[in-house]
Amino acid sequence: xxxxxxxxxxxxxxxxxxxxxxxxxxxxxxxxxxxxxxxxxxxxxxxxxxxxxxxxxxxxxxxxxxxxxxxxxxxxxxxxxxxxxxxxxxxxxxxxxxxxxxxxxxxxxxxxxxxxxxxxxxxxxxxxxxxxxxxxxxxxxxxxxxxxxxxxxxxxxxxxxxxxxxxxxxxxxxxxxxxxxxxxxxxxxxxxxxxxxxxxxxxxxxxxxxxxxxxxxxxxxxxxxxxxxxxxxxxxxxxxxxxxxxxxxxxxxxxxxxxxxxxxxxxxxxxxxxxxxxxxxxxxxxxxxxxxxxxxxxxxxxxxxxxxxxxxxxxxxxxxxxxxxxxxxxxxxxxxxxxxxxxxxxxxxxxxxxxxxxxxxxxxxxxxxxxxxxxxxxxxxxxxxxxxxxxxxxxxxxxxxxxxxxxxxxxxxxxxxxxxxxxxxxxxxxxxxxxxxxxxxxxxxxxxxxxxxxxxxxxxxxxxxxxxxxxxxxxxxxx
Numbered sequence: 001x002x003x004x005x006x007x008x009x010x011x012x013x014x015x016x017x018x019x020x021x022x023x024x025x026x027x028x029x030x031x032x033x034x035x036x037x038x039x040x041x042x043x044x045x046x047x048x049x050x051x052x053x054x055x056x057x058x059x060x061x062x063x064x065x066x067x068x069x070x071x072x073x074x075x076x077x078x079x080x081x082x083x084x085x086x087x088x089x090x091x092x093x094x095x096x097x098x099x100x101x102x103x104x105x106x107x108x109x110x111x112x113x114x115x116x117x118x119x120x121x122x123x124x125x126x127x128x129x130x131x132x133x134x135x136x137x138x139x140x141x142x143x144x145x146x147x148x149x150x151x152x153x154x155x156x157x158x159x160x161x162x163x164x165x166x167x168x169x170x171x172x173x174x175x176x177x178x179x180x181x182x183x184x185x186x187x188x189x190x191x192x193x194x195x196x197x198x199x200x201x202x203x204x205x206x207x208x209x210x211x212x213x214x215x216x217x218x219x220x221x222x223x224x225x226x227x228x229x230x231x232x233x234x235x236x237x238x239x240x241x242x243x244x245x246x247x248x249x250x251x252x253x254x255x256x257x258x259x260x261x262x263x264x265x266x267x268x269x270x271x272x273x274x275x276x277x278x279x280x281x282x283x284x285x286x287x288x289x290x291x292x293x294x295x296x297x298x299x300x301x302x303x304x305x306x307x308x309x310x311x312x313x314x315x316x317x318x319x320x321x322x323x324x325x326x327x328x329x330x331x332x333x334x335x336x337x338x339x340x341x342x343x344x345x346x347x348x349x350x351x352x353x354x355x356x357x358x359x360x361x362x363x364x365x366x367x368x369x370x371x372x373x374x375x376x377x378x379x380x381x382x383x384x385x386x387x388x389x390x391x392x393x394x395x396x397x398x399x400x401x402x403x404x405x406x407x408x409x410x411x412x413x414x415x416x417x418x419x420x421x422x423x424x425x426x427x428x429x430x431x432x433x434x435x436x437x438x439x440x441x442x443x444x445x446x447x448x449x450x451x452x453x454x455x456x457x458x459x460x461x462x463x464x465x466x467x468x469x470x471x472x473x474x475x476x477x478x479x
Contacts, residue, residue, distance in 0.1 A: 037230040041222070042160050046169055048219040049153045050176035052116055055212030056146050057180030059123045060088070062205035063139075065188050065290055067276040069198040074130055078422070082414025084139045085272050089407030091143030093400060103152050104392035108159065109220040111152040116216035118145025123209045127202035143403075149212075151399050155392045156219070158383045167380045171308025174375055178297035178304070180208075185275070185297070188290030189352030195286065249394065252463070253385045255451035256378055257398045259321060261405035262444040263374055266328075266437050267367070269409040271296060273417075273433075278360070281427040282340070288354025291346050292364055299368025300375075307376040317377045317384075317463040318455040322448040324373040329445055331363050331370075332437040336430075381463050412436060 063084060070076045103111045122145055126138030153173065161169040187194070187201060194200035271293065278289035311317055341358035379395075386394040413433045416422075422429030455463045 034230055037226050041226065041230070045160055045219060045222055045226075046157060046172060047176075048215045048222065049112070049156050050173045051215035052112060052212045052219065053150065053153055053173060053177035054180040054183075055209045055215070056116075056119055056149055057177045058184045058208045059119060059142065059205045059212075060146060061181040061184035061271065062123075062187070062202055063126075064272050064275050064293065065185065065195070065286070066198045066201050067273065068279060068286075069195065071276075073198055074132070076132065078414040078417040079411060080132060080414070081273075082410035082412070084136060085269065085410035086407045087136050087140045088143035088146070089403045089410075091140040092147035092403040093407065095144050095148055101393065101396075102148075103155050103396070104389075107223075108152050108156040109223045112149060112156065113213075113216040113220050115145045115149035115152060116212045118142075119149060120206070120209045120213055122146075123202070123206040127199055127206055130199070147399055147403060148396075151392070151395050154379060154395050156223075158380075158391055158395075159388075165309070165312055166383060167308035167312040167376060168305060169308070170380045171305035171376045174304045174372075174379075175301040178301045178371075181271070181297040182294045182301060183208075185290045185294035186348065186351045188275070189287045189348070190350065192287065192352070249397075250385060250459070252451060252454045252460075253382065253394065255447050255454060256321075256381055256385070257401050258447040259325070259374070259444055259451065260378060260398055260402050262440045262447065263325075263328075263378075264402050265405040265409045266440040266444070267296075267371055268406060269413055270332075270437055272410060273413060277430060280422070280424050281430045282357065282360065283424070284356060285354055287352045288346065288356055291348060291352065291354050292356045292360060294348075295346075295361070295364040296368045296371055299365055300372035303369055303372035304376045307373050308380070311377050311380075313467055315463070315465050315467045317381050318448070318452040319464065320377050321374055321381075322445070322452045324370045324377075325441070325445040325448040327366060328370045329438070329441045331367050332434040332441070335360065335363050336434045384462055384466055409436075409440070 067081055070081065071078075119142060122138050122142035124138075125141055126135055128134060128138070154170075157169050157173055158166065184205070187204065191201065191204055194204060274293040274296075275286070275289045278284045278292055279286060284292065307320075311320060338359050340360065343355045344358050344361060345353055346356045346361065347353035382394055382398060383391060413436065416432040416436065417430060420426075420429035420432050422433075451463075454460070
């Protein structure tokens with residue numbers, strides 16, 4: 001998908017071609033296409049799109065560090081906390097299909113700006129009042145803005161980088177995005193004075209969301225300038241969007257979607273409850289729990305671009321998704337049943353330090369590596385399976401299915417924690433929830449194996465073979 005509505009040309013005298021302008025008779029004059037955008041321009045676009053994601057991720061993850069404060073000061077149950085997360089997901093479900101069509105029809109620059117404004121309003125509403133209904137409304141509004149914003153950003157990156165370090169570009173984007181999650185966890189250290197109440201950390205998140213809106217404006221300006229001065233490629237006609245067409249994708253696409261659903265339904269709910277879990281079940285201080293939780297996005301932040309660059313060079317995308325799923329499978333049971341090991345000091349300069357069990361440290365680092373590998377391979381793979389004009393709808397459908405699965409998990413975890421009376425006095429009560437995460441991880445391994453089998457056969461889309469060293473074939477979805 002390209003944002004310009006038509007191809008623009010310049011005359012050799014430097015004036016733009018116009019349908020109403022008479023061309024000179026002199027045959028020395030000719031139509032020349034506009035030049036492609038320089039490399040530095042593409043990377044600046046990537047930077048601004050990624051900064052928009054930074055603030056977006058911070059706002060979503062700002063809930064985790066205040067769960068215990070909400071339970072103490074507002075008397076919320078674990079089930080109510082779970083529904084704060086699910087309200088976000090259910091709202092995302094109502095907007096994602098329409099969001100995908102908006103992106104396909106009206107372009108990424110407008111979509112990113114509008115959804116960024118929605119996220120800012122949602123962050124402010126969440127922090128506004130102690131009423132549960134208002135906080136829930138804020139999380140619902142965040143779902144209406146945040147997930148379509150992610151789809152728009154993903155589509156923008158695919159448009160600017162397809163065939164040009166696409167996995168590496170996705171890796172950079174995910175790294176900057178996850179630094180927002182990391183920073184939200186680190187706020188338990190650098191913003192420790194705010195954690196005397198549940199509200200002030202959420203107002204800090206609202207301020208950080210200002211970065212999202214600012215970056216969205218800068219991206220709009222850069223793409224609008226690019227449409228006037230650079231050749232962004234042929235537009236092609238958009239297909240007429242029909243509901244049945246959204247399901248007309250190949251089996252490989254649906255295996256990727258299924259893996260996406262169970263992967264994020266495991267990792268994100270775990271992150272929502274992680275800081276509280278480390279405090280209640282393992283006796284960690286808030287700052288230590290925040291630092292430990294931050295290892296998951298922090299490890300992914302540094303490793304994701306490396307994995308992306310590596311996969312761009314060697315291919316084997318479905319194999320690496322299966323390998324990451326296999327590594328993930330035992331991690332939650334290790335957290336539950338393995339001896340904690342000796343206490344080690346975990347320190348982050350300018351943020352803080354704390355004592356954490358060695359076993360938890362190793363598990364979080366491994367989970368962070370998986371959190372880097374699978375998304376770095378999974379999201380760009382869609383661009384090789386689905387033709388470009390349907391990419392916005394494909395990503396919207398993928399994210400919609402992700403939200404549908406993800407919406408179910410937090411209330412289940414909250415119910416299990418309440419049902420088994422999970423607390424510092426009964427840490428075994430958290431085991432049921434961790435077994436549920438393990439079951440989801442097992443499904444992820446199954447779907448990644450099915451994808452690997454499909455992409456190793458005659459109907460493969462090139463996930464195992466396309467590299468930066470090989471020419472990029474014309475991609476058509478074989479649904």
